[in-house]
Amino acid sequence: MKALVYVDVGKVEIRDVEKPQIESDEVLIKTKFATICGTDENISEGKFPAKTGVILGHEASGIVEEVGKSVPNMKPGEPVICAPYLVCGRCLPCRAGRYNVCMNRKHLGIEVDGLFAEYFKLPGYAVYPAPPGMSLEEGALVEPASVAYHAVRRTSPTPSDSVVIFGAGRIGLLVLQSVAAFGCQRIIVSELIGRRLPLAEKLGAHRVVNPQNENLKEIVKEETDGKGVDIVMEAAGIPETIAETVELVRSAGKICLIGIPENPVEFDFMTLVRREIDIVTSDASLIGYEKTHELVAKKIIDVRPLITHTFHFEDISKAFEVAKGQEALKVLIEFPD
Numbered sequence: 001m002k003a004l005v006y007v008d009v010g011k012v013e014i015r016d017v018e019k020p021q022i023e024s025d026e027v028l029i030k031t032k033f034a035t036i037c038g039t040d041e042n043i044s045e046g047k048f049p050a051k052t053g054v055i056l057g058h059e060a061s062g063i064v065e066e067v068g069k070s071v072p073n074m075k076p077g078e079p080v081i082c083a084p085y086l087v088c089g090r091c092l093p094c095r096a097g098r099y100n101v102c103m104n105r106k107h108l109g110i111e112v113d114g115l116f117a118e119y120f121k122l123p124g125y126a127v128y129p130a131p132p133g134m135s136l137e138e139g140a141l142v143e144p145a146s147v148a149y150h151a152v153r154r155t156s157p158t159p160s161d162s163v164v165i166f167g168a169g170r171i172g173l174l175v176l177q178s179v180a181a182f183g184c185q186r187i188i189v190s191e192l193i194g195r196r197l198p199l200a201e202k203l204g205a206h207r208v209v210n211p212q213n214e215n216l217k218e219i220v221k222e223e224t225d226g227k228g229v230d231i232v233m234e235a236a237g238i239p240e241t242i243a244e245t246v247e248l249v250r251s252a253g254k255i256c257l258i259g260i261p262e263n264p265v266e267f268d269f270m271t272l273v274r275r276e277i278d279i280v281t282s283d284a285s286l287i288g289y290e291k292t293h294e295l296v297a298k299k300i301i302d303v304r305p306l307i308t309h310t311f312h313f314e315d316i317s318k319a320f321e322v323a324k325g326q327e328a329l330k331v332l333i334e335f336p337d
Helices: 039-042 142-155 170-179 194-201 216-223 239-249 270-272 292-297 311-321
Strands: 001-006 011-016 027-033 060-066 079-080 119-123 128-130 163-166 186-190 207-209 229-235 249-257 279-283 305-311 329-332
Touching: 011 311, 027 039, 039 311, 060 119, 079 142, 079 329, 142 170, 142 229, 142 249, 142 279, 142 292, 163 170, 163 216, 163 239, 170 186, 170 229, 186 216, 194 207, 207 216, 216 279, 229 239, 239 249, 305 311, 311 329
Parallel strands: 163 186, 163 229, 186 207, 229 249, 249 279, 305 329
Antiparallel strands: 001 011, 027 060, 027 119, 027 329, 060 079, 079 128
């Protein structure tokens, strides 16, 4: 079969590799659609470490090809989605239901073979049936949707909460929809790429701000009678905006950090402590426990507007180039039947 392989620092290519052979607790899946993540882009550019020879990719959907004899309630021909990591099930986080931060976690497409291949295999626990009403194109975006929804759940928002979201990129727009799903009415989205702001408005933003043209801090004061917002969601991963979260949140408010910066971040630590601001971090997702795939199927989180480009697998190199541009949000990869 053909797969996109990480060859060396900054070099990836389509290669012929062996089709996976499953164990009794595994499922073999024929890939239908996948999407390119920022992590995939960084690996391809040599900015993020990955195991040499690994198959890239961790966001995909497909059709069950073969089921191990120890895997219950799954059958060939069934459309499925998957979790992006392997976990031990034995460590304290796993036993506490926090398996997304398993102490022995292995990421698909980084430490173990991923999903940019004509077939892939996963343990049965990492495979979920696609709910009725969900296309497999949408299924390929369940993983990033689940990252956003998990982050929002970590802040326990209520309908009366005011929220600032930094970033209207892939994750930021899914965070926006997740916040709106909790009933929040006053949602402010800040984004430097102006062409993304109309989509943010369409997906539920109460107000959109391009900080190059407007003063975000003054707008937050205006919207909150000078108190600051209840929750700030940082999905841009920029040191300056991460630091700015402290200036925008109210006393006893919450900050959720999702974006991963490339450089160190400086916080106004005194303000954090004296105003008793909660900082919550969020990593990966709990797809099955939080049932994000059901929210996507019901269009409560609508991933379709984020699909800006579609390429066939043989053109995945071109797809990566497009994904790096400002015009792209989610680039969808279609695999051959």
